[in-house]
Amino acid sequence: MDRVNFQLGERKYVCIKITSSCREPFEVASAKYVLRNGSQEETRGDCEIRQSGDAEVMLSAIIQPMIKGTVYTLEYTYTIGQEILIYDVKVNVT
Numbered sequence: 001m002d003r004v005n006f007q008l009g010e011r012k013y014v015c016i017k018i019t020s021s022c023r024e025p026f027e028v029a030s031a032k033y034v035l036r037n038g039s040q041e042e043t044r045g046d047c048e049i050r051q052s053g054d055a056e057v058m059l060s061a062i063i064q065p066m067i068k069g070t071v072y073t074l075e076y077t078y079t080i081g082q083e084i085l086i087y088d089v090k091v092n093v094t
Contacts, residue, residue: 001088001089001090002016002089002090003089003090003091003092004074004089004090004091004092005091005092005094006065006091006092006093006094007093007094008065008066008067008068008093008094009064010064011062011063011064012062012063012064013060013061013062014060014061014062014063014074014089014091015058015059015060015061016058016059016076016087016089017052017056017057017058018056018057018058018059018078018080019055019056020055020056023055024055025054025055026054026055026057026080026081027051027057027080028049028057028059028078028079028080029079029080029081030046030078030079031046031047031049031059031076031077031078031079032044032045032046032047032076032077032078033045033046033047033059033061033063033074033075033076033077034074034075034077035061035063035065035072035073035074035075035091036072036073036074036075037065037067037070037072042065042066042072043063043064045061047059047060047061047076047078048060048061059076059078061074061076063091065091065093067093068093068094069093069094070093071090071091071092071093072090072091072093073088073089073090073091074088074089074090074091075087075088076088076089
């Protein structure tokens with residue numbers, strides 16, 4: 001699990017790179033994100049999907065956490081073929 005740092009008031013992109021483990025071409029059909037403070041949902045939206053190569057995709061979410069001193073979870077949910085995959089990033093706010 002990755003971790004990123006924010007200062008209160010910052011709004012910026014958080015990106016993850018998805019790579020084919022078998023070096024086969026693939027396409028992300030859809031991708032969404034949810035920013036959570038514990039079980040409380042603060043924001044959600046669609047990710048920007050950028051194909052970096054046949055076997056690599058970047059997913060980007062622009063977020064602005066609103067509570068200082070909190071560790072959020074940024075959850076990406078994306079679809080590749082028939083698979084639905086989830087990846088979490090911890091977001092520290094100072």
